[in-house]
Amino acid sequence: MLLVAGLAAGHGADLNDVLKTALYIEPGNFESFAEAFKDLADQTKAKADDTLLQSDAVNARDTYFAAATYYRAADLFLHGNCSDPRINEFWDLQTDCFNKGISALPVPGERITLKANGFKIPAIYYGPSQPVPNVKRPTLLLCEGYDAAQEELLHFNVFFPLSRGWNAITFEGPGQPTVRRNQDIGFIPDWERVVTPVVDYLYTRSDIDFERLALLGNSFGGYLTARAAAFEPRLKALILNGGIYDSHQAFVGQLPANLQALYDAGDKDQFDDLIGEALHSENAPSQFRWDVEQGLWAFKIQAYTIANITDRIRMPTFIANATDDQFFAGQPQLVKNALGDRATLYSFDGAAGYHTQVGASVESNRVIHMWLDSVFNMTSQAVAVY
Numbered sequence: 001m002l003l004v005a006g007l008a009a010g011h012g013a014d015l016n017d018v019l020k021t022a023l024y025i026e027p028g029n030f031e032s033f034a035e036a037f038k039d040l041a042d043q044t045k046a047k048a049d050d051t052l053l054q055s056d057a058v059n060a061r062d063t064y065f066a067a068a069t070y071y072r073a074a075d076l077f078l079h080g081n082c083s084d085p086r087i088n089e090f091w092d093l094q095t096d097c098f099n100k101g102i103s104a105l106p107v108p109g110e111r112i113t114l115k116a117n118g119f120k121i122p123a124i125y126y127g128p129s130q131p132v133p134n135v136k137r138p139t140l141l142l143c144e145g146y147d148a149a150q151e152e153l154l155h156f157n158v159f160f161p162l163s164r165g166w167n168a169i170t171f172e173g174p175g176q177p178t179v180r181r182n183q184d185i186g187f188i189p190d191w192e193r194v195v196t197p198v199v200d201y202l203y204t205r206s207d208i209d210f211e212r213l214a215l216l217g218n219s220f221g222g223y224l225t226a227r228a229a230a231f232e233p234r235l236k237a238l239i240l241n242g243g244i245y246d247s248h249q250a251f252v253g254q255l256p257a258n259l260q261a262l263y264d265a266g267d268k269d270q271f272d273d274l275i276g277e278a279l280h281s282e283n284a285p286s287q288f289r290w291d292v293e294q295g296l297w298a299f300k301i302q303a304y305t306i307a308n309i310t311d312r313i314r315m316p317t318f319i320a321n322a323t324d325d326q327f328f329a330g331q332p333q334l335v336k337n338a339l340g341d342r343a344t345l346y347s348f349d350g351a352a353g354y355h356t357q358v359g360a361s362v363e364s365n366r367v368i369h370m371w372l373d374s375v376f377n378m379t380s381q382a383v384a385v386y
């Protein structure tokens with residue numbers, strides 16, 4: 001809920017829409033979550049579709065963005081049953097609303113598809129103003145982690161660089177929402193196969209300052225982007241929000257000891273039986289059910305470590321730590337230890353202390369941009385259009 005509400009800071013939701021919807025959700029009841037957000041999404045979309053509102057492009061844009069956010073929220077907990085037709089239905093609705101939103105931006109967001117070896121990369125390019133001849137801008141590349149969609153990044157991280165005069169490009173790779181849905185490809189550990197084609201694409205453009213190219217990854221993206229950066233020296237700065245050294249340790253470390261032992265022994269049948277029992281017990285915590293339903297076995301997690309490659313990460317690196325992180329506690333410090341002076345470890349606490357600073361986007365992006373300005377030796381300028 002906080003994640004959805006927090007998107008209000010980046011034109012992605014209205015706060016009281018979300019707070020009020022919470023009243024209709026029963027704790028632990030995934031179905032009530034889906035229904036409550038679907039109702040809110042439908043109501044919001046109906047407002048956006050109103051012809052009167054359409055005459056005001058800013059209103060239409062923000063209302064479509066909110067509707068898209070609520071359809072994504074409605075989808076969030078449906079994945080326990082892959083044949084639920086609402087998974088695709090809600091996704092099509094979110095895509096449609098989001099596309100109407102980005103086409104109404106002062107500089108419309110541009111959906112592009114990049115070719116990679118064995119799959120396609122859906123990406124969205126955003127600019128702070130129309131390209132001006134000979135003006136090259138710092139550019140932020142961004143990707144999410146285990147489950148979030150690139151659309152969410154617009155509200156979570158992208159408006160912040162745009163308003164500072166940066167370009168931004170978001171993208172998804174194997175395992176992430178659209179690539180899994182449309183190409184049926186699960187996660188791959190060698191994420192440079194995703195990032196290098198994105199950098200290649202930027203090299204075809206004339207509005208990029210190649211000395212100021214930074215890559216940001218949220219959540220499990222903290223592993224994915226660190227891995228990619230080790231093989232992509234054209235990136236000049238790296239932001240890990242937060243740092244992940246060894247994903248196996250981080251994910252499996254959240255399981256009870258008996259399950260960890262079965263997992264490590266590769267005993268999938270018994271692991272599944274025990275997980276099945278736990279999932280159907282009345283006491284299964286929602287977070288745990290969700291992690292597992294999302295597919296712990298979907299990829300071989302042992303391969304997702306940067307242990308062997310940290311000496312290849314040469315660019316300045318910002319590592320976010322979060323004092324209330326329920327997923328990756330302790331991992332950011334391990335990344336810092338491995339990178340030494342090349343890295344800055346910053347610990348978010350208090351109201352910004354949750355995983356990826358959920359609910360505190362303004363503070364999160366402020367700290368990240370202060371660091372970027374200092375490593376790129378620049379002062380970001382406020383751009384009025386956003």
Ligand SMILES: *[C@@H]1O[C@H](CO)[C@@H](O)[C@H](O)[C@H]1NC(C)=O
Nearest residue numbers: 080081082083084085086087
């Ligand atoms: C999954 O969804 C399908 C389609 O709605 C439904 O027929 C089926 O009963 C559901 N399965 C479970 C286990 O809920």
Ligand SMILES: *[C@@H]1O[C@H](CO)[C@@H](O)[C@H](O)[C@H]1NC(C)=O
Nearest residue numbers: 302303304305306307308309
């Ligand atoms: C790390 O390097 C060691 C030694 O070269 C190798 O045996 C191991 O498989 C590597 N691990 C990963 C995850 O690449």
Ligand SMILES: *[C@@H]1O[C@H](CO)[C@@H](O)[C@H](O)[C@H]1NC(C)=O
Nearest residue numbers: 321322323324325329330347
């Ligand atoms: C980072 O966060 C963890 C909790 O996730 C906390 O124990 C640790 O002290 C924090 N590190 C720093 C440097 O503040």
